[in-house]
Amino acid sequence: MEDEQSFSDISGGRLSLQRRYYTQSCREFCLNCPRLSLRSLTAVTCTVWLVAYGLFALCENSMILSSAIFITLIGLLGYLHFVKIDQETLLIIDSLGIQMTSSYASGKESTTFIEMGKVKDIVINEAIYMQKVIYYLCILLKDPLEPQEISQVVPVFQTCFIDLQCWRFGLIMNNFTIL
Structure with missing residues (x-):
């Protein structure tokens, strides 16, 4: 039953x-x-990338944008696998x-x-x-x-x-x- x-x-x-x-x-x-939730995932991703873009505009270092993308992807995979x-x-x-x-x-x-x-x-x-x-x-x-x-x-x-x-x-x- x-x-x-x-x-x-x-x-x-x-x-x-x-x-x-x-x-x-x-x-x-x-x-x-x-x-x-797609809404919460989008909010976190946008926040991280906007902060990275702001730091990029101040420093003009492309490593900041690359590291923001890398951190976001690793964080998402870790969240899905462990949390x-x-x-x-x-x-x-x-x-x-x-x-x-x-x-x-x-x-x-x-x-x-x-x-x-x-x-x-x-x-x-x-x-x-x-x-x-x-x-x-x-x-x-x-x-x-x-x-x-x-x-x-x-x-x-x-x-x-x-x-x-x-x-x-x-x-x-x-x-x-x-x-």
Whole structure:
């Protein structure tokens, strides 16, 4: 069974949350983040090039223009490969564990696996960010020495700040929770 719904993040960007149920013990939550904004990309590029052109007019050195183009291209490639995440996926297999995958705009993927025996609970946490209350999903890991204590908090879906309505849609359906 597959279910999809669109939401907006706290900045107004469009998000798409897909839920896929393969079996009763295996389900996947996929969050598609907003694509790279052409407006912001153009603004940054124009700003860098206008500053470079102003420096060129003062110094009359063509190396300034060449370095501005080079810096812009290297910065864009670095941003696409290391920062801009297009899709985050949470795959939960009850008897095995939780796999978190982040797909970057350049095509690179980063995967983290957490064994189910290490998971104490999954909670929706709230924080204050830039004068707003944001909600984020966290996996609480058991302390190996003290099983009743929490050793680590692992945030899930780290790139998009989602409103509470999206979390409720994604995690609870007909009294069916994530764990």
